[in-house]
Amino acid sequence: MDEIKSRIETAQSILVASHIRPDGDAVGSLLGLGLALKNAGKNVCMVLADGVPSNLNFLPGSEYVQKKPVGDFDLFIVLDVSDKNRIGFCVNNFDHPSINIDHHQTNGLFADINLIDPLAVSTTEILAVNMPHWGLEIKPHVAEDLLAGMITDTIGFRTNNMKSSTLRLAADLVEHGANLPDLYHKLLNQKSFETLRFWGYGLSRVKKCDEIVWTALSLEDRKSAGYPGRDDADLINVLSNVKEASVYIIFVEQPGGKIKISWRSTPDFDVSKIAMQYGGGGHPAAAGAEVNGKLNEICLEVIKVTKHLLFSNN
Numbered sequence: 001m002d003e004i005k006s007r008i009e010t011a012q013s014i015l016v017a018s019h020i021r022p023d024g025d026a027v028g029s030l031l032g033l034g035l036a037l038k039n040a041g042k043n044v045c046m047v048l049a050d051g052v053p054s055n056l057n058f059l060p061g062s063e064y065v066q067k068k069p070v071g072d073f074d075l076f077i078v079l080d081v082s083d084k085n086r087i088g089f090c091v092n093n094f095d096h097p098s099i100n101i102d103h104h105q106t107n108g109l110f111a112d113i114n115l116i117d118p119l120a121v122s123t124t125e126i127l128a129v130n131m132p133h134w135g136l137e138i139k140p141h142v143a144e145d146l147l148a149g150m151i152t153d154t155i156g157f158r159t160n161n162m163k164s165s166t167l168r169l170a171a172d173l174v175e176h177g178a179n180l181p182d183l184y185h186k187l188l189n190q191k192s193f194e195t196l197r198f199w200g201y202g203l204s205r206v207k208k209c210d211e212i213v214w215t216a217l218s219l220e221d222r223k224s225a226g227y228p229g230r231d232d233a234d235l236i237n238v239l240s241n242v243k244e245a246s247v248y249i250i251f252v253e254q255p256g257g258k259i260k261i262s263w264r265s266t267p268d269f270d271v272s273k274i275a276m277q278y279g280g281g282g283h284p285a286a287a288g289a290e291v292n293g294k295l296n297e298i299c300l301e302v303i304k305v306t307k308h309l310l311f312s313n314n
Contacts, residue, residue, distance in 0.1 A: 005133065007098060008042075008134050008135070011042065011074035013071065013072065013075075015045045015075070015094075016045070016046050016078075016079065017047045017069075017077070017079070018080050019086040019087065019088070020050050021050055022048050022052070022056075024056060024151065025080050025123050025149035025150075025153040026079065026123075026149075027145075027149070028122075028124045028148040028149030028152070029079040029080050029124045029149050030046055031059055031061035031065075032127055032142050032145035032146040032149070033079065033131070033136075035060065035139075035142050035145065036131055036136040036137065036139075037136065039136075045066065045071065046061070047067065047068065047069050047089065048067065052065050053229055054229070055229075058186060059148055060141035060142075068089060069091055076098045077097065077098060078097040079102070079123050079127075080102055080104075081102060082107045082282070083106075083108055083110075083280075084108060096111055097110070098111060099115070100113070100114045100115070101116075101127065102116050103118060103125070104281055104282055106275075106280075106282060106287075107281075119163075121153055121161050122149045122152075122153035123149060124149030125149075128169055128172070128173060138176045139177070140178070143173040143178040144178045144179065150169075151183055152187050152188075159285065160267045161285070195225075195227060195233045195234075197224075198221060198233050199238065200225070201217060201218075201225060202232070203235075203238075208245060210311065211246040211311060213239050213245040214248065214299070216252070216295055217232060217250070217253065219255070230255075231252065232252050235250055236250045236262045237264075246265060246310075247266075249261065249263050249302065249306065251298060253295045254290070257292055257293070258290055258292055259293055260288065261278065261298070262286075262287075263287045266285070269284075269310050270284040270285075271284065271287045273309065275287035277305070277309075279291070
């Protein structure tokens with residue numbers, strides 16, 4: 001902790017980045033820390049290789065985000081990144097990041113300094129706890145971004161890793177100026193028309209195989225719906241409400257013959273160990289991976305492997 005504080009204090013030009021296909025925690029942690037560093041007088045470059053998703057561009061500081069780093073930097077901080085390859089770009093004067101702050105239990109510890117807390121519900125929670133110790137003030141816009149990450153990664157404080165200290169921290173962020181009702185509505189309730197059309201394709205072919213509920217979204221589905229993102233538009237959270245299942249999987253076809261796989265599960269099952277078999281990672285109840293292959297073939301294989309690993313001994 002002292003080393004992180006020292007690195008931040010001595011650096012003048014800081015690169016802050018998160019992972020490809022960024023979610024609310026990736027964007028919230030990037031913007032929250034980035035704005036706080038700017039407020040402290042630092043020269044900050046905030047980078048997301050895929051940019052800020054359209055549903056998150058209302059968050060304070062989104063206008064500063066670039067898709068590629070420009071210039072030289074004294075310090076390179078990555079947030080919410082469990083695997084170095086998920087950063088999505090290279091920096092000429094850095095072989096690896098200086099500081100890695102994350103909450104995934106499968107983190108590869110690839111930076112000079114790795115602050116990893118798997119018990120944290122989000123990377124923004126780690127930042128909200130520690131930024132004051134690093135001399136970084138949590139002003140209203142910073143609080144807004146940090147709370148956004150907590151809300152999205154807990155689906156509105158509903159995930160099984162929730163704890164009382166997280167709720168107290170959320171209350172602190174509200175006292176710092178974050179608007180909880182507005183964030184909750186925009187992040188969890190409000191959906192674009194294109195998102196609903198995209199969901200329709202996935203829901204129309206949803207299947208149940210024993211205790212697994214799953215579906216797939218193709219590139220053609222995305223094109224037909226007019227959905228601009230490369231993710232599942234949070235459809236996985238809709239699937240995870242099916243009471244007759246314990247594991248939920250969604251397959252999303254990507255350009256270049258890649259398939260993004262997302263798993264969710266009830267507390268009795270650890271899907272992160274399956275994701276790791278496919279080169280991914282995550283949390284026991286929420287994990288993901290990206291593989292090469294044809295959509296239909298990958299679906300059948302992953303369902304078979306998931307059934308074998310999770311249900312063969314039950």
